[in-house]
Amino acid sequence: MSDRDPVVVAARRTPIGTAGGALRDVTVDELAAPVLRALLTDVGHPADGSAAHVAGVPVSDVLLGNVFGPGGNPARVAALRAGLGDEVPGMTVDRQCASGLAAILAAATAIRAGNGEVYLAGGVESASTAPHRQWPDGTRYTRAPFAPAEIGDPDMGPAADVVAAKAGISRERQDAFAARSHARAVRAQDGGTFGAELVPVAGLIADQRPRSGFTPERLARFRPAFTADGTATAANSCGVNDGAAAVLVVSERVRRTLGVPGLSLTAAATRGCDPNLLGLGAVPAIEAVLQGAPDAVEFTEAFAGQALACLDAAGLDEHTASPNGGAIALGHPWGASGAVLVVRLFSHLVRARRGTTGLSALSSGGGLGVAARWEVVT
Known part of the structure; x- marks a missing residue:
């Protein structure tokens, strides 16, 4: 080195x-x-x-x-x-x-x-x-543009529905993925897995979002959250x-x-994709850095269908990614989420010594993706 x-x-x-x-x-x-x-x-x-x-x-x-x-x-x-x-x-x-x-x-x-x-x-x-922000005419400013309107600038939720549909990710598979994320996070939380990485603030000593008892059958009761015939729901998507x-x-x-x-x-990449399919931005970034199967993968689960579409396209196993739960269970504090991935990899690979190679990756607004490959050194 x-x-x-x-x-x-x-x-x-x-x-x-x-x-x-x-x-x-x-x-x-x-x-x-x-x-x-x-x-x-x-x-x-x-x-x-x-x-x-x-x-x-x-x-x-x-x-x-x-x-x-x-x-x-x-x-x-x-x-x-x-x-x-x-x-x-x-x-x-x-x-x-x-x-x-x-x-x-x-x-x-x-x-x-x-x-x-x-x-x-x-x-x-x-x-x-x-x-809260507003335009000069007094109307509420809800979000920044991610792309010129004439190219296409969909909101995150509807775009996730489109990505899941194009990739053929069923509602059942999304709910199973989300239920697994919560189960893993609850298990890790109860077992003290997160203890060494947490810094208590304002009396909060544990993540608030993980829920026990979230089975695929229970999640199947939730209605589509963004489009009438979509598959993304409040339960198989991240929180605010x-x-x-x-x-x-x-x-x-x-x-x-x-x-x-x-x-x-050991490697890093930032890539872009069609803003209309913004959830897939991570795929070209992962492809640019991936070398073989890493021992640990941390991927931001903004939406179950979107996350599964990316993992499938990149050839990564959904069952091994985010082994202690991802953003669906732990939460998605937007500006911090990419750093949460590295903190989780550090705990898994360095603190717990469960492997030597890792991948952190996520998609972001505008059709962007960022990925990084890591290796333990002693």
């Missing part, structure tokens, strides 16, 4: 809250700050109000994905609130649902370029505290959520100095 190869050496997240739930009064910077502090504490360098450093090397930047926040560069606000020192800057990234993973890859690119050796990167979302996740990315040289294991980034 090169001294400049980027390696994740710590990974943390908040419990994921349901919008309007336990984290309803916690702003994005208040969500992210304790996660940033925990990452430094994990490697023995707690933030103390002076310039933050790791193994004598200063933190070069804080990069956080965010989609519906207040503006004003929440990454910088979170860095200051975390006590990293005035000298540590911050940059907020918006690649919609892929923002958290995009921020981590941006930090990795900076390390490879020699711009720095220590970065805090991830994402944060507070759907509960996001400000609050949460933050971040990782400490360092150069291989710094990792060796620390003497800790980590996840080395």
Whole structure:
């Protein structure tokens, strides 16, 4: 390995809250700050109000994905609130649902370029505290355009129905996938699997969304949520959520100095597809980085039909992806979700030592996809 190869050496997240739930009064910077502090504490360098450093090397930047926040560069606000020192800057990234993973890859690119050796990167979302916006005529601004209207700019839900139909993903298979996601998350939660990665916030110590007793038969009772003859429902789709996740990315040289294991980034890709089929953006990104079958796969389950269509197209086994539940069960805090994938891989591969290779991937608005391949280094 090169001294400049980027390696994740710590990974943390908040419990994921349901919008309007336990984290309803916690702003994005208040969500992210304790996660940033925990990452430094994990490697023995707690933030103390002076310039933050790791193994004598200063933190070069804080990069956080965010989609519906207040503006004003929440990454910088979170860095200051975390006590990293005035000298540590911050940059907020918006690649919609892929923002958290995009921020981590941006930090990795900076390390490879020699711009720095220590970065805090991830994402944060507070759907509960996001400000309401309106157009000059007073009408509610509901979302940003993902593509020019003349090309096609469908909402996420109807687009997921189209993707599932084109891929031939049945309602029954989607409900079974969603039920499995919840069952896995409940089992992991009850078994303490998430404990080492969680940073409690505002009294919340566990993810709010996982539900026991969600069987395929029970899920079959839910009506289509987006189109009259669609297959996506409130039960086999993700929720609207609050949460933050971040990782400490360092150069291989710094990792060796620390003497800790980590996840080395071995390949990454960002790709585009037809915006009308926006849920399939992850497929070309995965194809660009995949080499054989990884030991662990974390894929953001925005919608069961969309997730299954991507996994099928990429040749990945639906039964092995997201082994402790995905976004359908855990929640989908948009700007943070891509970072949640890396936190989960770190727990699975580094903390639990269950394999050596991993893949994190997801689709995002506008027909985009981001994927990254990882390998354990010791």
